[in-house]
Amino acid sequence: MLIIGIAGGTGSGKTTVVNQIINQLQHDEVDVISQDSYYQDTSHLTLEERVKINFDHPKSIDFDLLVEHLQILKTGKSIEQPEYSFTEHNRTKETITTKPRKVMIVEGILIFTHPEIRKMFDIKIFVHADSDERLMRRLKRDIAERGRDLHEVVDRYKTTLKPMHQQFIEPTKEYADIIIPNNRYNTVAIDIVQTIIKEKLV
Ligand SMILES: Nc1ncnc2c1ncn2[C@@H]1O[C@H](COP(=O)(O)OP(=O)(O)O)[C@@H](O)[C@H]1O
Numbered sequence: 001m002l003i004i005g006i007a008g009g010t011g012s013g014k015t016t017v018v019n020q021i022i023n024q025l026q027h028d029e030v031d032v033i034s035q036d037s038y039y040q041d042t043s044h045l046t047l048e049e050r051v052k053i054n055f056d057h058p059k060s061i062d063f064d065l066l067v068e069h070l071q072i073l074k075t076g077k078s079i080e081q082p083e084y085s086f087t088e089h090n091r092t093k094e095t096i097t098t099k100p101r102k103v104m105i106v107e108g109i110l111i112f113t114h115p116e117i118r119k120m121f122d123i124k125i126f127v128h129a130d131s132d133e134r135l136m137r138r139l140k141r142d143i144a145e146r147g148r149d150l151h152e153v154v155d156r157y158k159t160t161l162k163p164m165h166q167q168f169i170e171p172t173k174e175y176a177d178i179i180i181p182n183n184r185y186n187t188v189a190i191d192i193v194q195t196i197i198k199e200k201l202v
């Protein structure tokens with residue numbers, strides 16, 4: 001199993017890059033694990049308490065469960081990937097059955113901050129976009145898809161997104177094998193990554 005880690009700041013385009021990469025692969029050859037599925041289970045908290053969580057700090061992620069799930073997949077067994085609700089700020093009661101595949105892609109803002117998970121990646125990719133571009137994309141996406149309003153996104157950007165990005169996410173760029181500049185759609189970089197994956201699959 002080839003495990004590919006794709007990190008980068010929020011709004012850098014990780015999910016979009018993942019979708020472009022897997023487009024060219026056979027459906028049964030590849031699957032995706034999102035770090036967002038591994039936000040800590042906070043069912044014991046009220047919604048008001050959950051809203052206040054710093055979702056950009058490594059402590060917000062259940063990395064132990066992610067490590068365990070990657071190890072299970074490596075042994076050839078399926079896992080039940082948690083499903084996350086951005087409106088509830090919590091895991092749902094549903095899970096996504098995820099089978100081991102020739103290529104497993106793990107994507108998320110903080111995945112390169114964890115040394116054990118970092119070691120499990122065969123290829124580490126960091127998607128870069130400038131902070132103003134990321135903020136604009138995040139605003140549009142969170143309002144359209146994640147039930148947020150302008151005030152909420154801007155407030156979170158100032159209090160947690162920006163400082164956490166500088167402290168935890170940007171420094172992990174140094175671990176990347178490949179950095180994809182993604183201020184614009186970068187089809188050349190996607191072609192290169194697809195070629196590398198196809199070569200490794202032979
Ligand atoms: N290169 C790009 N140029 C313009 N918009 C983009 C680009 N990549 C992604 N987007 C858009 O920006 C938003 C955030 O992208 P997404 O892939 O969800 O980022 P991430 O997973 O890193 O948070 C989405 O609405 C997506 O359509």
Ligand SMILES: Nc1ccn([C@@H]2O[C@H](COP(=O)(O)O)[C@@H](O)[C@H]2O)c(=O)n1
Pocket residue numbers: 009010011014015036039055056085086088089090108109161
């Ligand atoms: N309940 C939550 C949980 C996370 N976030 C934000 O999601 C971002 C990570 O996801 P990307 O797809 O953008 O990489 C992260 O910056 C968290 O602030 C949230 O808004 N609500």
